[in-house]
Amino acid sequence: MRNEPELNWAGTLEYKAADIVDATTIDEVSSLVAGAERIRALGTRHSFSDIADTDALLVTVTEIEPDFVLDDEARTVTVGAGTRYGILARYLEDNGWALHNMGSLPHISIAGAVATGTHGSGNGNGVLSTAVSALEFVTADGELRTVRRGEPGFDGLVVGLGAFGVVVRITLNIQPSFQVRQDVFRGLPWDVLLDDVEGVTSLGYSVSVFTDWVEDTIANFWVKTRLDSGVDVPDEWNGAKRDIVSAGSLWETSDDNLNEQGGKPGPWLERLPHFRLDRIPSNGDEIQTEYFVPRSQGGDALRAVRALGEKIAPHLIITELRTAAADDLWLSMAYQRDSLIIHFTWKNEPDAVLALLPQIEEALAPFDARPHWGKLNTVDAVTLSRLYPRLPEFRALAAEWDPTGAFRNAALDRLIFTEE
Structure with missing residues:
Protein backbone atom coordinates (compact mmCIF):
# COMPACT_ATOMS: atom_id res chain seq x y z
CA MET A 1 0.00 0.00 0.00
CA ARG A 2 1.36 3.42 -0.97
CA ASN A 3 1.10 6.28 1.46
CA GLU A 4 1.54 9.27 -0.86
CA PRO A 5 -1.19 10.35 -3.33
CA GLU A 6 -0.65 8.90 -6.82
CA LEU A 7 -1.00 11.56 -9.51
CA ASN A 8 -0.96 11.69 -13.28
CA TRP A 9 2.04 13.08 -15.16
CA ALA A 10 0.83 16.68 -14.83
CA GLY A 11 -0.19 16.38 -11.19
CA THR A 12 -3.79 17.33 -12.00
CA LEU A 13 -5.49 13.94 -11.56
CA GLU A 14 -5.31 11.80 -8.43
CA TYR A 15 -5.76 8.06 -8.79
CA LYS A 16 -8.20 6.45 -6.37
CA ALA A 17 -6.75 2.93 -6.56
CA ALA A 18 -6.41 1.00 -3.33
CA ASP A 19 -2.92 0.01 -4.46
CA ILE A 20 -0.62 0.21 -7.47
CA VAL A 21 1.76 -2.66 -8.27
CA ASP A 22 4.64 -2.17 -10.69
CA ALA A 23 4.92 -5.59 -12.33
CA THR A 24 8.31 -6.55 -13.74
CA THR A 25 7.35 -9.73 -15.61
CA ILE A 26 4.37 -11.04 -17.58
CA ASP A 27 4.11 -13.94 -15.12
CA GLU A 28 3.66 -11.43 -12.31
CA VAL A 29 0.87 -9.71 -14.24
CA SER A 30 -0.83 -13.08 -14.77
CA SER A 31 -0.66 -13.87 -11.05
CA LEU A 32 -2.03 -10.47 -10.08
CA VAL A 33 -4.92 -10.67 -12.52
CA ALA A 34 -5.82 -14.23 -11.58
CA GLY A 35 -5.87 -13.30 -7.89
CA ALA A 36 -7.83 -10.04 -8.18
CA GLU A 37 -11.57 -9.55 -8.15
CA ARG A 38 -11.08 -6.25 -9.98
CA ILE A 39 -7.95 -4.83 -11.59
CA ARG A 40 -6.94 -2.22 -14.19
CA ALA A 41 -3.79 -1.49 -16.16
CA LEU A 42 -2.01 1.85 -15.74
CA GLY A 43 0.53 3.20 -18.23
CA THR A 44 2.75 6.27 -18.03
CA ARG A 45 -0.07 8.35 -16.48
CA HIS A 46 -0.57 10.74 -19.37
CA SER A 47 -4.38 10.65 -19.24
CA PHE A 48 -6.42 13.49 -17.79
CA SER A 49 -9.63 11.48 -17.41
CA ASP A 50 -10.35 8.63 -15.00
CA ILE A 51 -10.43 6.08 -17.84
CA ALA A 52 -7.54 4.05 -16.36
CA ASP A 53 -8.39 4.43 -12.68
CA THR A 54 -10.10 2.06 -10.26
CA ASP A 55 -10.91 1.90 -6.57
CA ALA A 56 -9.35 -1.57 -6.54
CA LEU A 57 -5.91 -2.62 -7.86
CA LEU A 58 -3.86 -0.94 -10.57
CA VAL A 59 -1.00 -2.79 -12.24
CA THR A 60 1.64 -1.16 -14.41
CA VAL A 61 3.61 -2.93 -17.13
CA THR A 62 6.03 -0.07 -17.73
CA GLU A 63 8.80 -1.85 -15.79
CA ILE A 64 8.67 -4.97 -17.94
CA GLU A 65 11.59 -5.18 -20.39
CA PRO A 66 10.76 -4.19 -24.00
CA ASP A 67 12.18 -7.47 -25.39
CA PHE A 68 12.10 -6.18 -28.97
CA VAL A 69 11.40 -8.68 -31.74
CA LEU A 70 11.99 -7.24 -35.20
CA ASP A 71 10.60 -9.04 -38.25
CA ASP A 72 12.17 -7.40 -41.31
CA GLU A 73 10.25 -9.56 -43.76
CA ALA A 74 6.83 -8.90 -42.22
CA ARG A 75 7.75 -5.26 -41.48
CA THR A 76 6.65 -5.53 -37.87
CA VAL A 77 8.10 -5.07 -34.42
CA THR A 78 6.79 -6.74 -31.27
CA VAL A 79 7.51 -4.99 -27.97
CA GLY A 80 6.51 -4.85 -24.33
CA ALA A 81 3.26 -2.90 -24.09
CA GLY A 82 4.49 -0.56 -21.35
CA THR A 83 7.47 0.62 -23.38
CA ARG A 84 7.54 4.34 -24.13
CA TYR A 85 7.23 5.31 -27.79
CA GLY A 86 10.52 7.20 -27.62
CA ILE A 87 12.38 4.06 -26.52
CA LEU A 88 10.84 1.98 -29.29
CA ALA A 89 11.54 4.73 -31.83
CA ARG A 90 15.24 4.78 -30.98
CA TYR A 91 15.46 1.00 -31.35
CA LEU A 92 13.73 1.13 -34.73
CA GLU A 93 15.86 3.99 -36.04
CA ASP A 94 19.03 2.18 -34.99
CA ASN A 95 17.86 -0.75 -37.10
CA GLY A 96 16.76 1.30 -40.13
CA TRP A 97 13.01 1.31 -39.44
CA ALA A 98 10.29 3.79 -38.46
CA LEU A 99 6.72 4.10 -37.27
CA HIS A 100 4.20 5.84 -39.53
CA ASN A 101 3.69 8.58 -36.95
CA MET A 102 4.21 9.60 -33.33
CA GLY A 103 2.33 11.65 -30.78
CA SER A 104 3.59 15.04 -29.68
CA LEU A 105 5.05 13.40 -26.55
CA PRO A 106 7.40 10.42 -27.06
CA HIS A 107 7.10 9.76 -23.31
CA ILE A 108 3.74 7.91 -23.54
CA SER A 109 3.43 4.13 -23.27
CA ILE A 110 2.48 2.19 -26.37
CA ALA A 111 -0.39 0.29 -24.72
CA GLY A 112 -1.89 3.37 -23.11
CA ALA A 113 -1.78 5.36 -26.34
CA VAL A 114 -3.24 2.49 -28.36
CA ALA A 115 -6.05 1.79 -25.88
CA THR A 116 -7.26 5.41 -25.94
CA GLY A 117 -6.85 6.19 -29.66
CA THR A 118 -4.01 8.66 -29.15
CA HIS A 119 -2.54 10.21 -32.28
CA GLY A 120 -0.04 12.41 -34.04
CA SER A 121 -1.09 14.51 -37.01
CA GLY A 122 -1.39 14.32 -40.77
CA ASN A 123 -4.29 14.16 -43.21
CA GLY A 124 -3.12 10.78 -44.45
CA ASN A 125 -1.99 9.38 -41.11
CA GLY A 126 -4.17 7.17 -38.96
CA VAL A 127 -4.10 7.41 -35.18
CA LEU A 128 -1.27 5.46 -33.53
CA THR A 139 -7.24 -12.13 -19.60
CA ALA A 140 -9.42 -12.33 -16.49
CA ASP A 141 -8.37 -15.91 -15.70
CA GLY A 142 -4.69 -14.92 -15.78
CA GLU A 143 -4.07 -16.68 -19.10
CA LEU A 144 -2.34 -15.19 -22.16
CA ARG A 145 -4.32 -14.63 -25.34
CA THR A 146 -3.07 -13.17 -28.62
CA VAL A 147 -5.36 -11.59 -31.24
CA ARG A 148 -4.20 -10.59 -34.71
CA ARG A 149 -5.49 -8.22 -37.35
CA GLY A 150 -8.22 -9.90 -39.37
CA GLU A 151 -9.39 -12.13 -36.53
CA PRO A 152 -12.93 -11.72 -35.11
CA GLY A 153 -13.30 -8.68 -32.86
CA PHE A 154 -9.84 -7.28 -33.58
CA ASP A 155 -11.15 -3.84 -34.60
CA GLY A 156 -13.00 -3.63 -31.30
CA LEU A 157 -10.10 -4.81 -29.17
CA VAL A 158 -7.45 -2.29 -30.30
CA VAL A 159 -8.92 0.91 -28.86
CA GLY A 160 -10.11 -1.20 -25.95
CA LEU A 161 -10.06 1.23 -23.00
CA GLY A 162 -8.63 -1.55 -20.83
CA ALA A 163 -11.92 -3.44 -20.93
CA PHE A 164 -10.59 -6.77 -22.20
CA GLY A 165 -7.52 -7.45 -20.09
CA VAL A 166 -4.00 -6.22 -19.44
CA VAL A 167 -2.09 -5.83 -22.70
CA VAL A 168 1.48 -7.03 -22.20
CA ARG A 169 2.87 -7.29 -25.77
CA ILE A 170 2.02 -5.35 -28.93
CA THR A 171 3.00 -5.90 -32.57
CA LEU A 172 3.16 -2.82 -34.79
CA ASN A 173 3.59 -2.31 -38.50
CA ILE A 174 6.76 -0.43 -39.42
CA GLN A 175 8.32 1.12 -42.53
CA PRO A 176 11.84 2.08 -43.64
CA SER A 177 13.35 5.03 -41.74
CA PHE A 178 12.84 8.49 -43.23
CA GLN A 179 14.02 12.06 -42.72
CA VAL A 180 11.79 15.00 -41.80
CA ARG A 181 12.20 18.77 -41.65
CA GLN A 182 10.10 20.90 -39.31
CA ASP A 183 9.21 24.48 -40.26
CA VAL A 184 7.35 27.13 -38.27
CA PHE A 185 5.04 29.59 -40.08
CA ARG A 186 3.59 32.70 -38.47
CA GLY A 187 0.84 35.16 -39.34
CA LEU A 188 -1.72 32.98 -41.10
CA PRO A 189 -5.00 34.92 -41.47
CA TRP A 190 -7.88 33.26 -39.66
CA ASP A 191 -10.07 33.42 -42.76
CA VAL A 192 -7.59 31.31 -44.71
CA LEU A 193 -7.83 28.55 -42.13
CA LEU A 194 -11.60 28.79 -41.73
CA ASP A 195 -12.20 28.66 -45.48
CA ASP A 196 -9.63 25.98 -46.29
CA VAL A 197 -8.84 23.68 -43.38
CA GLU A 198 -7.90 20.93 -45.81
CA GLY A 199 -5.50 23.20 -47.66
CA VAL A 200 -3.66 24.25 -44.51
CA THR A 201 -3.44 20.78 -43.03
CA SER A 202 -2.26 19.21 -46.29
CA LEU A 203 0.87 21.38 -46.50
CA GLY A 204 3.04 18.66 -44.95
CA TYR A 205 3.18 15.04 -43.84
CA SER A 206 2.16 16.29 -40.39
CA VAL A 207 0.76 19.76 -39.63
CA SER A 208 -0.10 21.42 -36.30
CA VAL A 209 -1.89 24.77 -35.98
CA PHE A 210 -1.67 26.73 -32.72
CA THR A 211 -4.01 29.45 -31.49
CA ASP A 212 -5.42 31.16 -28.41
CA TRP A 213 -8.72 31.82 -30.27
CA VAL A 214 -8.61 35.63 -29.84
CA GLU A 215 -5.52 36.64 -31.83
CA ASP A 216 -5.93 38.46 -35.13
CA THR A 217 -3.86 35.87 -36.99
CA ILE A 218 -2.79 32.30 -36.25
CA ALA A 219 0.21 32.47 -33.90
CA ASN A 220 2.04 29.51 -35.39
CA PHE A 221 1.54 26.55 -37.58
CA TRP A 222 4.13 23.83 -37.91
CA VAL A 223 4.73 21.89 -41.10
CA LYS A 224 6.60 18.58 -40.85
CA THR A 225 7.72 17.47 -44.29
CA ARG A 226 9.13 14.09 -45.30
CA LEU A 227 12.25 14.64 -47.36
CA ASP A 243 10.33 31.65 -39.41
CA ILE A 244 13.55 30.09 -38.14
CA VAL A 245 12.76 30.99 -34.53
CA SER A 246 11.69 28.10 -32.30
CA ALA A 247 8.28 28.20 -30.66
CA GLY A 248 8.46 26.67 -27.18
CA SER A 249 6.84 29.75 -25.67
CA LEU A 250 3.48 28.41 -26.86
CA TRP A 251 3.40 26.22 -23.75
CA GLU A 252 5.07 28.83 -21.56
CA THR A 253 8.10 26.56 -21.46
CA SER A 254 11.66 26.44 -22.75
CA ASP A 255 12.57 25.99 -26.41
CA ASP A 256 15.08 23.41 -25.16
CA ASN A 257 12.17 21.02 -24.58
CA LEU A 258 11.35 20.94 -28.30
CA ASN A 259 12.72 18.87 -31.13
CA GLU A 260 14.66 20.98 -33.62
CA GLN A 261 12.76 23.31 -35.93
CA GLY A 262 13.97 25.85 -38.50
CA GLY A 263 13.80 23.43 -41.44
CA LYS A 264 16.84 21.37 -40.45
CA PRO A 265 16.45 17.77 -41.63
CA GLY A 266 16.54 15.03 -39.03
CA PRO A 267 15.31 11.49 -38.41
CA TRP A 268 11.57 10.98 -38.04
CA LEU A 269 11.75 10.26 -34.29
CA GLU A 270 13.36 13.68 -33.67
CA ARG A 271 10.86 15.68 -35.76
CA LEU A 272 7.41 14.07 -35.62
CA PRO A 273 7.06 14.45 -31.81
CA HIS A 274 7.06 18.06 -30.65
CA PHE A 275 9.02 17.32 -27.49
CA ARG A 276 12.31 15.64 -26.66
CA LEU A 277 12.27 12.37 -24.77
CA ASP A 278 14.97 13.60 -22.36
CA ARG A 279 13.01 16.70 -21.30
CA ILE A 280 9.79 17.41 -19.39
CA PRO A 281 7.21 17.97 -22.16
CA SER A 282 4.60 20.67 -22.66
CA ASN A 283 3.87 22.97 -19.72
CA GLY A 284 3.53 20.21 -17.13
CA ASP A 285 1.11 21.93 -14.76
CA GLU A 286 -1.91 21.57 -17.03
CA ILE A 287 -5.23 19.95 -17.93
CA GLN A 288 -5.99 18.67 -21.42
CA THR A 289 -9.20 18.35 -23.44
CA GLU A 290 -9.67 17.25 -27.04
CA TYR A 291 -12.45 16.67 -29.59
CA PHE A 292 -12.53 15.05 -33.04
CA VAL A 293 -14.87 16.53 -35.67
CA PRO A 294 -15.30 15.64 -39.36
CA ARG A 295 -12.58 17.43 -41.32
CA SER A 296 -15.12 18.29 -44.00
CA GLN A 297 -16.89 20.46 -41.39
CA GLY A 298 -13.70 21.75 -39.79
CA GLY A 299 -14.11 25.41 -40.69
CA ASP A 300 -17.63 25.61 -39.26
CA ALA A 301 -16.57 23.76 -36.11
CA LEU A 302 -13.71 26.24 -35.59
CA ARG A 303 -16.08 29.17 -36.08
CA ALA A 304 -18.36 27.73 -33.39
CA VAL A 305 -15.53 27.45 -30.88
CA ARG A 306 -14.03 30.80 -31.82
CA ALA A 307 -17.31 32.45 -30.80
CA LEU A 308 -16.36 31.37 -27.25
CA GLY A 309 -12.81 32.67 -27.59
CA GLU A 310 -13.13 35.49 -25.04
CA LYS A 311 -14.29 32.97 -22.43
CA ILE A 312 -11.68 30.38 -23.33
CA ALA A 313 -8.54 32.50 -23.61
CA PRO A 314 -8.10 33.50 -19.92
CA HIS A 315 -7.88 29.85 -18.88
CA LEU A 316 -5.97 28.49 -21.87
CA ILE A 317 -2.28 27.82 -22.34
CA ILE A 318 -2.66 26.93 -26.03
CA THR A 319 -4.94 25.17 -28.49
CA GLU A 320 -3.45 22.84 -31.09
CA LEU A 321 -5.32 21.71 -34.20
CA ARG A 322 -4.24 18.45 -35.80
CA THR A 323 -5.73 15.90 -38.19
CA ALA A 324 -6.15 12.14 -38.54
CA ALA A 325 -7.23 9.84 -41.35
CA ALA A 326 -10.36 7.73 -40.99
CA ASP A 327 -10.04 4.17 -39.67
CA ASP A 328 -12.23 1.18 -38.82
CA LEU A 329 -11.40 0.73 -35.13
CA TRP A 330 -14.73 0.68 -33.32
CA LEU A 331 -13.97 3.18 -30.55
CA SER A 332 -11.37 5.26 -32.37
CA MET A 333 -12.31 8.93 -32.35
CA ALA A 334 -11.52 8.87 -36.11
CA TYR A 335 -13.81 5.90 -36.78
CA GLN A 336 -14.87 6.18 -40.44
CA ARG A 337 -14.23 9.95 -40.44
CA ASP A 338 -11.29 11.97 -41.68
CA SER A 339 -10.95 14.20 -38.64
CA LEU A 340 -9.91 17.63 -37.46
CA ILE A 341 -8.74 17.40 -33.86
CA ILE A 342 -9.33 20.39 -31.58
CA HIS A 343 -7.06 20.21 -28.55
CA PHE A 344 -7.00 22.47 -25.48
CA THR A 345 -4.06 22.64 -23.08
CA TRP A 346 -5.57 24.41 -20.08
CA LYS A 347 -4.05 26.14 -17.11
CA ASN A 348 -4.45 24.17 -13.89
CA GLU A 349 -7.80 25.76 -13.12
CA PRO A 350 -10.18 22.79 -12.81
CA ASP A 351 -13.29 24.71 -11.74
CA ALA A 352 -13.02 27.15 -14.63
CA VAL A 353 -12.26 24.38 -17.13
CA LEU A 354 -15.18 22.22 -15.97
CA ALA A 355 -17.48 25.24 -16.32
CA LEU A 356 -16.29 25.84 -19.90
CA LEU A 357 -16.40 22.29 -21.21
CA PRO A 358 -20.22 22.00 -21.49
CA GLN A 359 -20.26 25.25 -23.47
CA ILE A 360 -17.58 24.00 -25.86
CA GLU A 361 -19.31 20.64 -26.20
CA GLU A 362 -22.63 22.35 -26.93
CA ALA A 363 -20.96 24.46 -29.62
CA LEU A 364 -19.45 21.32 -31.18
CA ALA A 365 -22.57 19.14 -30.82
CA PRO A 366 -23.79 19.85 -34.39
CA PHE A 367 -20.54 18.31 -35.64
CA ASP A 368 -20.84 15.09 -33.61
CA ALA A 369 -17.62 15.86 -31.76
CA ARG A 370 -16.01 12.79 -30.23
CA PRO A 371 -13.98 13.46 -27.07
CA HIS A 372 -10.56 11.88 -26.59
CA TRP A 373 -10.98 9.00 -24.15
CA GLY A 374 -7.94 10.07 -22.15
CA LYS A 375 -8.71 13.79 -21.88
CA LEU A 376 -11.04 15.67 -19.54
CA ASN A 377 -14.58 16.13 -20.88
CA THR A 378 -18.21 16.02 -19.73
CA VAL A 379 -19.77 14.02 -22.57
CA ASP A 380 -22.29 11.45 -21.30
CA ALA A 381 -23.13 7.86 -22.20
CA VAL A 382 -26.21 8.74 -24.25
CA THR A 383 -24.15 11.02 -26.47
CA LEU A 384 -21.36 8.45 -26.82
CA SER A 385 -23.87 5.79 -27.89
CA ARG A 386 -24.92 8.07 -30.74
CA LEU A 387 -21.34 8.92 -31.69
CA TYR A 388 -20.09 5.31 -31.81
CA PRO A 389 -22.32 3.01 -33.89
CA ARG A 390 -20.30 -0.09 -32.93
CA LEU A 391 -20.68 0.50 -29.20
CA PRO A 392 -23.26 -2.31 -28.74
CA GLU A 393 -20.80 -4.75 -30.32
CA PHE A 394 -18.04 -3.43 -28.06
CA ARG A 395 -20.21 -4.11 -25.00
CA ALA A 396 -20.95 -7.63 -26.19
CA LEU A 397 -17.27 -8.31 -26.90
CA ALA A 398 -16.31 -7.05 -23.44
CA ALA A 399 -18.92 -9.31 -21.83
CA GLU A 400 -17.46 -12.27 -23.76
CA TRP A 401 -13.86 -11.52 -22.75
CA ASP A 402 -14.56 -10.37 -19.19
CA PRO A 403 -17.83 -11.95 -18.00
CA THR A 404 -17.22 -11.14 -14.33
CA GLY A 405 -16.31 -7.49 -14.93
CA ALA A 406 -12.79 -7.82 -13.53
CA PHE A 407 -11.55 -4.98 -15.75
CA ARG A 408 -14.53 -2.67 -15.30
CA ASN A 409 -14.19 0.63 -13.48
CA ALA A 410 -16.27 3.71 -12.73
CA ALA A 411 -15.45 5.34 -16.07
CA LEU A 412 -16.47 2.30 -18.12
CA ASP A 413 -19.61 1.80 -16.07
CA ARG A 414 -20.53 5.47 -16.48
CA LEU A 415 -19.70 5.85 -20.18
CA ILE A 416 -19.94 2.42 -21.81
CA PHE A 417 -22.05 0.02 -19.75
CA THR A 418 -24.71 2.40 -18.42
CA GLU A 419 -28.25 1.35 -19.26
CA GLU A 420 -29.71 3.89 -21.67
Missing part, protein backbone atom coordinates in the same frame (compact mmCIF):
# COMPACT_ATOMS: atom_id res chain seq x y z
CA SER A 129 -3.59 2.51 -32.94
CA THR A 130 -3.89 1.88 -36.68
CA ALA A 131 -0.33 0.49 -36.71
CA VAL A 132 -1.30 -2.40 -34.42
CA SER A 133 -1.26 -5.83 -36.06
CA ALA A 134 -1.42 -7.99 -32.91
CA LEU A 135 -2.14 -7.69 -29.18
CA GLU A 136 -1.23 -10.10 -26.38
CA PHE A 137 -3.51 -9.85 -23.34
CA VAL A 138 -3.56 -11.27 -19.86
CA ASP A 228 11.37 11.66 -49.54
CA SER A 229 8.07 13.29 -50.54
CA GLY A 230 9.67 15.65 -53.05
CA VAL A 231 7.64 18.55 -51.60
CA ASP A 232 9.32 21.96 -51.44
CA VAL A 233 8.63 24.08 -48.37
CA PRO A 234 7.78 27.68 -49.39
CA ASP A 235 9.04 30.77 -47.56
CA GLU A 236 5.51 32.21 -47.60
CA TRP A 237 2.03 30.74 -47.93
CA ASN A 238 -1.18 32.83 -48.09
CA GLY A 239 0.31 35.59 -45.96
CA ALA A 240 2.03 33.30 -43.45
CA LYS A 241 5.82 33.51 -43.41
CA ARG A 242 8.31 30.81 -42.52
